[in-house]
Amino acid sequence: MKSRSEVTEMGNSTQTMSSSARHGSASAADRIIRLPEVLSRTGLKQSTVYRKIADGSFPKQIKLSRNCVGWRESQINDWISAPQ
Template sequence: MREPDRIIRSKTVLARTGLSRSTMYRKIAEGTFPTQVKISINGAGWYESEINRWIADPVAWRSRGEGTLTADCNL
């Protein structure tokens, strides 16, 4: 049986990723970092599996709801 996904708080996310708080929220706004999950009126956290996916490959990370990106840039 699969173990349920844990929710981790911002202090743990920041320690594991090495990001600053402002960088983390900027990346969330850009869509390049997992979004928060509301766990109470004043509390939020992140799914540990999403953070692990981001840590494994931060450049290619996309939320599971997004499609794949197309190479539409001129290099």
């Protein structure tokens, strides 16, 4: 098993992605933050966040469980630095 890579299956093909490729500028200790903190940091409303995700101008959420999502803190910080 590779220590800094993740194997994902996409259809019939298998890809290996490095940690830095998956996370962009993510650090090894990247936190997952929940919606209230995302809203507080960005100043956006919930409907605006989801609309921006749909049109590709905001980082996509990560599914944590059946009814729980979060965002990588580094991706939110990058978006705050250069909003689209």
